[in-house]
Amino acid sequence: MDERNQYRNYFLKSLDIESLKERYPYSREHIDEILEIILDVVCSNRKQIRIAGDDKPVQVVKSQFMKLDYSHIEFVLNCMKENTTQIKNMKQYILAVLYNATITINNYYSSLVQHDMATGKI
Secondary structure (H helix, E strand, O other): OOHHHHHHHHHHHHOOHHHHHHHOHHHHHHHHHHHHHHHHHHOOOOOEEEEOOEEEEHHHHHHHHHOOOHHHHHHHHHHHHHOOOOOOOHHHHHHHHHHHHHHHHHHHHHHHHHHHHHOOOO
């Protein structure tokens, strides 16, 4: 089995892709695209990958992507759904959101709760 298929099998399980597709049936193709972008990164032979305008060592990016789980992919789907600006380079946008997902997800959801509490939505 080649490296890409090994990683595909790993991420299909670790991200619980089938459950994501069941929960988000209208985003099945988006989920497949996200998975392919993840695979492009973890299988890359490049020395650096550009994330949000910065060239990062590929091993650092791979490490961040290996930390991704189901909730991070939900986070990415929500970010894409909530975005109202035109995205000129979708792949770069998704790369940046995936890379930052493990770093920012807790603060993102805390901010949403604080906003809802302040506006009386909770």
